[in-house]
Amino acid sequence: xxxxxxxxxxxxxxxxxxxxxxxxxxxxxxxxxxxxxxxxxxxxxxxxxxxxxxxxxxxxxxxxxxxxxxxxxxxxxxxxxxxxxxxxxxxxxxxxxxxxxxxxxxxxxxxxxxxxxxxxxxxxxxxxxxxxxxxxxxxxxxxxxxxxxxxxxxxxxxxxxxxxxxxxxxxxxxxxxxxxxxxxxxxxxxxxxxxxxxxxxxxxxxxxxxxxxxxxxxxxxxxxxxxxxxxxxxxxxxxxxxxxxxxxxxxxxxxxxxx
Numbered sequence: 104x105x106x107x108x109x110x111x112x113x114x115x116x117x118x119x120x121x122x123x124x125x126x127x128x129x130x131x132x133x134x135x136x137x138x139x140x141x142x143x144x145x146x147x148x149x150x151x152x153x154x155x156x157x158x159x160x161x162x163x164x165x166x167x168x169x170x171x172x173x174x175x176x177x178x179x180x181x182x183x184x185x186x187x188x189x190x191x192x193x194x195x196x197x198x199x200x201x202x203x204x205x206x207x208x209x210x211x212x213x214x215x216x217x218x219x220x221x222x223x224x225x226x227x228x229x230x231x232x233x234x235x236x237x238x239x240x241x242x243x244x245x246x247x248x249x250x251x252x253x254x255x256x257x258x259x260x261x262x263x264x265x266x267x268x269x270x271x272x273x274x275x276x277x278x279x280x281x282x283x284x285x286x287x288x289x290x291x292x293x294x295x296x297x298x299x300x301x302x303x304x305x306x307x308x309x310x311x312x313x314x315x316x317x318x319x320x321x322x323x324x325x326x327x328x329x330x331x332x333x334x335x336x337x338x339x340x341x342x343x344x345x346x347x348x349x350x351x352x353x354x355x356x357x358x359x360x361x362x
Contacts, residue, residue, distance in 0.1 A: 112252055112305035115257055115301065115302070123301070123325055126322075127326040130329050131329055141171060141334055144335060145175070145338050146342070148176070149176055149178055150214045150345075151177070151179075151209075151212045151214060152178065152216065153205065153218055154179070155187070155225070155228050157223050157224050158258070160186065160187050160222075165221065168334070171334050172337070178212060180208060182201070184197075190227075202235055215239060217240045217243070219242075220247060221328050222245065226247050226282060228243075229247075229249060230282065242290070246294070247302070248307065249283065250306040253279060254270060255302070255305060255306045256301055256303065284310075285310050285312045290315075290343070291316075292318060294327070294333055295318070295320070296323070298323065299323065320333055320360065320361060332360045332361065336361065
């Protein structure tokens with residue numbers, strides 16, 4: 104289901120933020136139960152997939168996600184850029200290095216790369232696709248603040264401290280104005296949760312275009328990369344025909360788990 108982001112986003116409810124750790128434990132246990140089913144998910148065609156971690160995360164945080172993607176038959180890679188601190192003025196070459204990483208994967212495989220970005224990693228994945236559309240097959244974001252005011256999160260002050268960035272700065276306002284725009288020519292799927300305790304679901308959705316889709320799940324923010332329903336949706340998206348991308352189909356049992 105594709106929807107339009109809310110014009111007045113607000114941070115997630117405090118109850119959702121406080122219950123993130125407990126819900127994450129539940130999601131891990133559910134993943135263990137669903138493991139045999141997920142291993143038999145729709146197989147891949149071997150094209151390269153790069154997974155970008157969330158804010159303050161590194162490749163280790165996406166190990167489980169990459170395990171499943173590799174198991175489905177894809178040429179799976181971490182981003183190999185260390186800890187994700189986002190776009191910072193003191194590191195102007197960051198975007199160039201990320202583009203070089205993408206270009207290396209394209210040259211080695213001879214194929215376009217699918218990008219899977221968790222939280223802030225999804226923001227970077229979309230901007231990478233915007234800059235290098237000829238190298239990107241599709242983008243899948245997980246709870247990523249792509250649709251509006253970054254203060255519609257519960258950790259925006261932490262972001263300011265960690266990155267020495269002021270969210271009210273003119274530079275960031277201009278960047279956000281670009282981020283909320285759909286990525287031209289590249290299919291983008293946003294997977295989001297209304298019970299996300301970190302990023303408001305109101306800013307985690309794509310604007311409606313023929314090449315965007317939004318998949319609503321029930322999950323915590325920190326558990327998005329370990330949720331069985333999220334992983335199943337990722338498997339479905341990655342298996343899309345490169346030349347015949349279509350929105351996620353909510354047929355039969357899927358209607359129970361997805362909106």
